[in-house]
Amino acid sequence: MKPNRSQRVRVIVKAIVLFCIVLLGVSLASCRFKPGETTLYIANESGYHLDIYADTVYLGEVLYPNFNVFSLFLGSHAKEVTVKAVRPDEEIVVELTRTLVPSEPYHWYIYGVDNSDFF
Known part of the structure; x- marks a missing residue:
């Protein structure tokens, strides 16, 4: 059974949000002082x-x-x-x-x- 269009859009949106959260965490960690x-x-x-x-x-x-x-x-x-x-x-x-x-x-x-x- 193939996922319908709305399910694929949800998965893509979740992946983008997760990527943004990880990117934000990495950038915050890298700008902190030693x-x-x-x-x-x-x-x-x-x-x-x-x-x-x-x-x-x-x-x-x-x-x-x-x-x-x-x-x-x-x-x-x-x-x-x-x-x-x-x-x-x-x-x-x-x-x-x-x-x-x-x-x-x-x-x-x-x-x-x-x-x-x-x-």
Whole structure:
């Protein structure tokens, strides 16, 4: 029994969608930073500097110690960051996610123990 035209069209559409999903996944995986470039470990203390290539990431003073709120300053050719973990007794783990368009320095506020919001 031969498949009818609508069944063949569905199979072709599914194949195209699957191909696009795989292509998107490969392209996203290839544009990520290498592990050594991706994760920053910033000590949980005031005024700690860490240079990333030509860019400087500065962890400012602890604004609200009880809430683990920190100010993070990035230079003009900065990377956008995502906070992976903030623990009072551990390092702050920051992951570079993508390069920002060079502009004025960015000022980020990092919130939370299990969560983070940026302003």
